[in-house]
Amino acid sequence: MSACRANRRQRSRRRTTVPVIGAALAALVLSACGSGGTSGGGGETQFVQGKGGVDVVKARSARQEAPELSGKTLQGEQLNATEKFKGKVIVFNVWGSWCPPCRAEAKGFGKVAREYKAKGVEFVGLNTRDPNPAPAKAFERENDVPYPSLFDSAGNLILRFPKGSLNPQAIPSTVFIDREGKIAARAIKPMSEDELRETLDPLVAEK
Template sequence: MPSDRPRLHRPAALTGLVAAGALLLSACAGEDGGTADMGTEFVTTGGGVSTVARGHRADAPKLDGTTLDGKRLDVADFRGEVVVLNVWASTCGPCRLEAEHFAKVSEELRDRGVRFVGINTRDVQKAPAVSFERDYGVTYPSLHDPAGRLLLRFPKGTLNPQTIPSTVVIDREGKVAARALAALDEAGLREMIAPLTTEK
């Protein structure tokens, strides 16, 4: 006897499940770093910056590759300095909002042992990213990572970048100390970096 129940086409069902999963993940990621932060020793400020106390920080992964201007760069070479990593894309609206602040602060802190390094992702062609840096006065180098492979080197459950833009600060010992998962203004960026510059 034929069933009166409507048949659910398998491709439609799978599409629905994938879409629901994507919505769930994006909703979780909006809450101070998402579910990956559960059970860790992170502290998240009212400004949305997550930090880890000294002594509980994870080592930063190896972050190396070719910059937008074709040079080799290894973040490990900056050990002994505070490193500010900014994940960005030329098509990202919030990245445009924060770019001038990063350009200004990077110039002002250059002689105080603070290095800025961008990680440009999603831009398959370099030209739009190079134009972005020129338009916003960004003079520090950016690793070209169109497929996001460098981002996957951060272990889950750590202060890993999860959105565009994301900003991660590495302390002088090469450990991940702070992370922001939203665009930062000048005050927010300075507040994020300042505690790391006073550590000995």
């Protein structure tokens, strides 16, 4: 009987451990709809923590390669963003239609995206935690979003960012990729138009 009880206890531990680990991982990787957070990454990132929560890797040689981000957009079209926009500065914005800070920054993102397109800058959204595209598409219409968003409900694309890099860790988060396809900056908070411009201008100026 003692062996049976031990086996039952062992099975019980296995059943409870998996969801606990999954929940902890989800909470660590993506803080739900926060307006800020703690900068992540290790010493190898060599980033400078900027004022206002925008972290920047100034030395181009110290920047890490960005992952391939591809999949279906909210409109159902296939998009390999890192390949299509290769050689351009890319701004990846993590957002959800259910997230108030995402709504607060959306119109400013659209304005800056239009303003910087002629300067070789492309914006791409990473829509996450929306169970289906319908509310996210309504969000885009309401906020006149001019750029595509990859539908990433489960957050799989976000997890492609390498461990220890300036990876997105909150919703909203914004990651800036330089023309060489490397991670140059990150914000884990809502960004204003001025903050977007201040982060983009040095990257646009790089030759």
